[in-house]
Amino acid sequence: MKLHEYQAKEFFKRFGIPVPEGKVTRSGDEALAAARELKGPPWVVKAQVHAGGRGKGGGVKVAGSIEDVKEAASAILGTPLVTKQTGPDGRKVHQVLVEEGVQIDREFYLAVVIDRAKAMPVVIFSQAGGMEIEEVAVRTPELVLRQFVDPVAGWMSYQARTLAYGLDPLPDSDTLKDIMAVMGKLYRAFVSLDCSLAEINPLVITEQGKVIAVDAKINIDDNALPRQKELRAFDDPKEKDPLDVKAEQYNLNYIRLSGNIGAMVNGAGLAMATMDVIKLAGAEPANFLDVGGGASEEMVTRGLEIILEDENVKAILINIFGGILRCDVLARGVLAAAEKTAIRVPLIVRLEGTNVEEGRKILQESKLKFMVAKDMAEAAAMVTEQVKKSA
Amino acid sequence: MSILVDEKTRVVVQGITGREGAFHTMQMLKYGTLVAAGVTPGKRGQNVEGVPVYNTVHEAVKYEGVNASCVFVPPLFAADAVMEAASEGVGVIVCITEGIPAMDMVKVAAFLKDRQSVLIGPNCPGIISPGKTKVGIMPGHIHKPGNVGVISRSGTLTYEVVDQLTGVGLGQSTCIGIGGDSIIGTTFIDHLMLFKDDPQTDGVVLIGEIGGSAEEEAAEYIQAEFPKPVIAFIAGQTAPPDKRMGHAGAIISGGKGKAQDKIRALEEAGITVARNLGRLGESVFAVMKHAARSAT
Numbered sequence: 131m132k133l134h135e136y137q138a139k140e141f142f143k144r145f146g147i148p149v150p151e152g153k154v155t156r157s158g159d160e161a162l163a164a165a166r167e168l169k170g171p172p173w174v175v176k177a178q179v180h181a182g183g184r185g186k187g188g189g190v191k192v193a194g195s196i197e198d199v200k201e202a203a204s205a206i207l208g209t210p211l212v213t214k215q216t217g218p219d220g221r222k223v224h225q226v227l228v229e230e231g232v233q234i235d236r237e238f239y240l241a242v243v244i245d246r247a248k249a250m251p252v253v254i255f256s257q258a259g260g261m262e263i264e265e266v267a268v269r270t271p272e273l274v275l276r277q278f279v280d281p282v283a284g285w286m287s288y289q290a291r292t293l294a295y296g297l298d299p300l301p302d303s304d305t306l307k308d309i310m311a312v313m314g315k316l317y318r319a320f321v322s323l324d325c326s327l328a329e330i331n332p333l334v335i336t337e338q339g340k341v342i343a344v345d346a347k348i349n350i351d352d353n354a355l356p357r358q359k360e361l362r363a364f365d366d367p368k369e370k371d372p373l374d375v376k377a378e379q380y381n382l383n384y385i386r387l388s389g390n391i392g393a394m395v396n397g398a399g400l401a402m403a404t405m406d407v408i409k410l411a412g413a414e415p416a417n418f419l420d421v422g423g424g425a426s427e428e429m430v431t432r433g434l435e436i437i438l439e440d441e442n443v444k445a446i447l448i449n450i451f452g453g454i455l456r457c458d459v460l461a462r463g464v465l466a467a468a469e470k471t472a473i474r475v476p477l478i479v480r481l482e483g484t485n486v487e488e489g490r491k492i493l494q495e496s497k498l499k500f501m502v503a504k505d506m507a508e509a510a511a512m513v514t515e516q517v518k519k520s521a
Numbered sequence: 522m523s524i525l526v527d528e529k530t531r532v533v534v535q536g537i538t539g540r541e542g543a544f545h546t547m548q549m550l551k552y553g554t555l556v557a558a559g560v561t562p563g564k565r566g567q568n569v570e571g572v573p574v575y576n577t578v579h580e581a582v583k584y585e586g587v588n589a590s591c592v593f594v595p596p597l598f599a600a601d602a603v604m605e606a607a608s609e610g611v612g613v614i615v616c617i618t619e620g621i622p623a624m625d626m627v628k629v630a631a632f633l634k635d636r637q638s639v640l641i642g643p644n645c646p647g648i649i650s651p652g653k654t655k656v657g658i659m660p661g662h663i664h665k666p667g668n669v670g671v672i673s674r675s676g677t678l679t680y681e682v683v684d685q686l687t688g689v690g691l692g693q694s695t696c697i698g699i700g701g702d703s704i705i706g707t708t709f710i711d712h713l714m715l716f717k718d719d720p721q722t723d724g725v726v727l728i729g730e731i732g733g734s735a736e737e738e739a740a741e742y743i744q745a746e747f748p749k750p751v752i753a754f755i756a757g758q759t760a761p762p763d764k765r766m767g768h769a770g771a772i773i774s775g776g777k778g779k780a781q782d783k784i785r786a787l788e789e790a791g792i793t794v795a796r797n798l799g800r801l802g803e804s805v806f807a808v809m810k811h812a813a814r815s816a817t
Contacts, residue, residue: 246733249630249704264775354622383767398767399675402756409759420767451677507799
């Protein structure tokens with residue numbers, strides 16, 4: 131789960147990480163009122179969307195007057211923001227953060243993530259702040275410093291020193307202390323909030339010598355949400371595709387894609403492989419949908435409904451390898467969906483595994499029109515045929 | 522032979538009185554697995570399918586001599602259960618549970634460093650040595666004893682592959698689902714090292730997916746040290762970046778973990794990568810015909 135910048139900054143404050151004073155607003159007038167209460171000029175108006183690259187996409191504007199704040203906020207709120215992470219249609223902006231402007235002297239990058247291969251948290255620090263860290267890592271790897279954290283010992287002062295004394299030129303000793311303090315606090319926030327990412331880019335030294343987190347990014351480990359009850363309230367469904375939100379309600383792993391062959395599969399690996407099969411057959415998958423190893427009839431029905439709501443879908447491939455999920459349960463779920471919603475596109479069904487005979491029988495005895503594939507190879511061939519027909 | 526588990530393996534099911542735990546205890550018993558004990562705190566004295574229940578793994582080891590565990594404990598308590606089994610010296614720990622927070626697994630990984638236990642999973646189907654035993658939730662009937670080893674990050678995709686292998690006459694020595702999470706107990710290389718020394722295993726099928734770099738690391742190891750034929754399949758060539766594809770570990774982030782990069786790394790290491798899932802069984806057969814030697 132992703133947090134908005136303004137939400138992440140609220141948490142930063144709680145953990146003692148300095149951030150610019152600011153206020154989140156939903157209209158030009160609100161933004162203007164907010165600016166009046168904040169120190170300035172200048173002020174900064176920042177689009178609050180779950181996508182990176184906001185600056186380049188025009189989602190961050192510096193305003194020299196109160197009127198400029200209103201104008202900038204109105205402009206950002208009125209047009210979809212297109213960044214390299216939003217896709218060509220962009221993302222509608224519902225909120226902007228108005229902040230006091232900060233005079234920047236130096237910019238750094240600071241983040242905590244979990245390193246998969248080492249199975250340890252790692253604090254990443256770079257004096258090439260404000261840029262994308264992946265690019266920095268490729269071009270100037272020597273500028274990206276890392277400290278792995280022993281989960282038993284936790285974050286240690288020596289690690290902060292090792293990172294901070296890597297700066298060139300070295301800031302004065304008070305500023306160094308402030309930077310090291312932010313490292314410790316960010317690590318504490320990362321652990322306390324069960325983050326998968328806690329990032330400050332840039333962490334700056336102002337012209338006045340203060341250390342401030344100008345940006346803030348927090349992603350929460352979805353698996354930890356059951357014990358991070360407070361954080362669940364920060365989820366913003368407006369940032370997601372409506373079909374994704376609907377799928378979440380039914381505990382379905384669904385991701386909408388841009389193709390036209392819908393797919394319903396049990397198991398994430400098989401679902402990905404089925405998408406690849408669709409591609410290999412000359413089509414593009416319309417979605418990823420894993421109904422899960424132990425899906426109920428209800429979940430199968432909901433899954434099929436969600437696929438059918440996507441207007442791009444021209445055919446559906448159901449691929450089930452029954453282990454825990456029994457094929458007869460799947461078949462009944464498909465029929466229940468067909469009763470509620472007219473299935474307007476060709477349906478290709480491939481069933482294998484537990485109770486496969488019963489599942490096939492249920493489908494064959496129904497009025498539902500569908501094609502049965504005996505294996506993956508045949509299913510792929512049927513997809514190709516459908517693609518040709520619709521071409 | 523086979524690796525890690527065989528007909529002599531004595532299994533304890535942690536979380537045996539839960540719905541999943543009880544159901545799969547029955548399934549394992551049906552397959553012939555020696556499920557010797559179950560553990561659910563506070564339920565000592567009960568039994569599930571005739572299997573005695575204890576309060577702690579300590580008791581299960583003491584009274585039933587268990588040497589493997591299958592964990593069905595809910596996500597927020599599963600790390601604790603894995604550590605309990607490891608602290609009692611249980612040799613093979615299979616953690617089926619999906620949804621364990623990553624920081625919990627960081628602690629588990631640190632805990633296991635100085636201990637002898639082998640952790641398979643979490644978020645996995647488990648391990649099966651066909652005809653001998655299964656410790657996990659995979660459908661037993663699709664497997665058949667033979668000479669191909671299987672290592673996979675997936676569940677149902679593994680069933681698909683195994684079914685095709687069996688269909689073309691290739692039995693399996695041991696099949697391991699290593700799990701779909703970003704932090705897992707053991708990875709491809711750990712099991713390849715065991716397959717290397719297993720006389721029953723003539724070749725290995727490696728099933729990877731997007732996210733992380735375990736496939737790239739395996740490619741490097743295979744090229745340097747693994748003498749038996751390997752054929753790989755990578756799921757997720759059409760997966761978009763920055764989206765978690767069901768498995769917590771299946772995510773392309775920061776441009777890393779793409780299927781194409783993994784396929785390239787494997788091929789550059791001289792490993793055959795099958796592209797067509799529908800014909801995977803045939804592809805493996807073409808590479809490992811000789812492995813069908815004792816298949817009946």
